[in-house]
Amino acid sequence: MEQFEENIIEAAEREGEAEVDDKKIARINELYHKSKAEGLTDKELKEQQLLRREYIDSFRMNLRSQLDNISIQEKDGTITNLGEKFGKKRGH
Numbered sequence: 210m211e212q213f214e215e216n217i218i219e220a221a222e223r224e225g226e227a228e229v230d231d232k233k234i235a236r237i238n239e240l241y242h243k244s245k246a247e248g249l250t251d252k253e254l255k256e257q258q259l260l261r262r263e264y265i266d267s268f269r270m271n272l273r274s275q276l277d278n279i280s281i282q283e284k285d286g287t288i289t290n291l292g293e294k295f296g297k298k299r300g301h
Contacts, residue, residue, distance in 0.1 A: 229263055229264045229267045229268075233260055233263070233264070234264070236256075236260060237257065237260045237261060237264060240253055240256065240257040240260070241257070244257070273296065276291065276292070276296065277291070277292030277296035278292055279291045279292065
């Protein structure tokens with residue numbers, strides 16, 4: 210299981226972001242339903258936690274990317290790009 214975790218982390222670092230595809234979402238759902246029906250093994254529980262973390266990280270990065278592309282027009286007519294003004298800061 211540790212190798213599985215390392216592979217996910219390495220892949221996310223290589224790509225610069227965590228990408229969640231339909232297969233991973235299906236697996237998250239499958240593990241959820243199994244947890245409710247019969248419970249999960251320690252290995253499955255760790256996999257579920259990793260997949261959920263990857264999903265949340267991907268969601269946050271996508272949302273941040275969208276927010277970074279928002280511009281507003283000020284009352285004086287100037288355009289302020291919120292991504293340039295706020296999005297590049299760390300800690301968001």
